[in-house]
Amino acid sequence: MFDTIIIGGGPAALSAAIYAARRQMKTLMIAKDFGGQMMWASAIENYPGYKSIAAAELIEKFSEQVKELGVEIKFSEVKEIKKLADDSFEVSIGNEKFSAKTVIAAIGAAHRQLGVPGENELAGRGVAYCANCDGPLFKNKTVAVVGGGNSALDAAEILSKIAAKVYLIHQFPVFQAFEHLEKKVRETANIEIILQSKVEEIIGDKKVASIKARNLTDNSLQEIPVDGIFVEIGFEVNTKLAAEIVKLNERKEIIISDKGETSLPGLFAAGDATAVPYKQIIIASGQGAVAALGAYEYIQLKSGNVQKVTK
Numbered sequence: 554m555f556d557t558i559i560i561g562g563g564p565a566a567l568s569a570a571i572y573a574a575r576r577q578m579k580t581l582m583i584a585k586d587f588g589g590q591m592m593w594a595s596a597i598e599n600y601p602g603y604k605s606i607a608a609a610e611l612i613e614k615f616s617e618q619v620k621e622l623g624v625e626i627k628f629s630e631v632k633e634i635k636k637l638a639d640d641s642f643e644v645s646i647g648n649e650k651f652s653a654k655t656v657i658a659a660i661g662a663a664h665r666q667l668g669v670p671g672e673n674e675l676a677g678r679g680v681a682y683c684a685n686c687d688g689p690l691f692k693n694k695t696v697a698v699v700g701g702g703n704s705a706l707d708a709a710e711i712l713s714k715i716a717a718k719v720y721l722i723h724q725f726p727v728f729q730a731f732e733h734l735e736k737k738v739r740e741t742a743n744i745e746i747i748l749q750s751k752v753e754e755i756i757g758d759k760k761v762a763s764i765k766a767r768n769l770t771d772n773s774l775q776e777i778p779v780d781g782i783f784v785e786i787g788f789e790v791n792t793k794l795a796a797e798i799v800k801l802n803e804r805k806e807i808i809i810s811d812k813g814e815t816s817l818p819g820l821f822a823a824g825d826a827t828a829v830p831y832k833q834i835i836i837a838s839g840q841g842a843v844a845a846l847g848a849y850e851y852i853q854l855k856s857g858n859v860q861k862v863t864k
């Protein structure tokens with residue numbers, strides 16, 4: 554039986570694994586990948602200790618540390634988490650099952666994709682999903698933002714201060730964003746709004762060179778030269794796995810306490826999958842540490858050792 558099974562391979566899970574292993578907890582990490590959303594980023598410029606680091610290198614550094622600490626790792630997708638009558642957990646990946654005293658769900662989130670040709674091929678090479686993170690890479694360049702909600706308009710506004718020109722492309726005739734945000738965007742000289750148009754293709758060899766957008770009113774197709782495209786059509790938390798056993802908020806995020814506890818004792822959560830705001834690597838990492846220490850304390854208290862980890 555493991556002391557904890559950590560589900561996920563993003564910064565929350567990797568940091569939880571480091572903290573759990575350093576507490577001598579018998580730890581299994583089950584992840585579909587190493588890196589999580591960091592795999593979609595190009596350079597990370599807001600992680601303390603590094604002015605700028607390639608996302609791939611930061612993932613490598615996180616995972617090296619986890620491997621050196623002897624954490625058992627399984628690359629797979631967890632299909633089910635069950636709490637058993639004896640208070641332990643059973644975590645299944647298809648036919649294989651593992652048991653643990655605690656589980657840490659660091660299952661994160663995923664941005665919605667456009668699902669058009671060129672998107673996956675050019676991800677991180679002009680196709681971006683986070684204006685706050687990747688915006689500075691497009692200084693004085695031309696970019697497109699796709700979407701019509703608050704995050705798209707916010708991204709357009711952020712990018713208008715960095716890029717020379719921003720196309721804001723939305724498939725409907727009206728935006729679904731705050732009035733003040735829309736007003737600001739409409740008043741910004743270097744933002745060109747293209748409504749009722751749908752991006753159908755992202756073109757480029759080694760990096761994004763242009764996009765093709767279909768005008769939905771007259772069916773015409775126009776090719777717009779751009780250096781980057783920000784897909785801002787929303788995020789989805791990966792919480793289906795836990796939805797039936799823990800309490801979620803209205804955004805389907807896992808509700809946690811300040812020790813990372815979910816509504817199900819012994820099941821902890823961390824990172825973007827939780828209701829904690831400001832989804833960033835440093836925050837997910839911090840929460841991973843909290844969840845691991847929370848799980849450690851839970852085991853200690855259950856085994857009669859009343860000493861708490863934290864004050």
Ligand SMILES: Cc1cc2nc3c(=O)[nH]c(=O)nc-3n(C[C@H](O)[C@H](O)[C@H](O)COP(=O)(O)OP(=O)(O)OC[C@H]3O[C@@H](n4cnc5c(N)ncnc54)[C@H](O)[C@@H]3O)c2cc1C
Nearest residue numbers: 561562563564565585589590631661662686824825833834
């Ligand atoms: C394009 C982009 C650029 C970004 N740039 C920055 C930046 O510059 N700075 C910054 O601070 N933040 C940035 N972010 C945000 C940051 O990446 C996230 O906040 C952070 O990765 C969240 O970490 P997490 O571990 O909670 O979740 P995630 O990174 O989403 O990881 C979740 C992990 O869980 C795994 N998983 C999910 N379900 C299962 C399952 N059932 N079984 C097994 N594994 C499962 C996933 O495969 C993944 O490995 C960026 C995000 C994006 C999309």
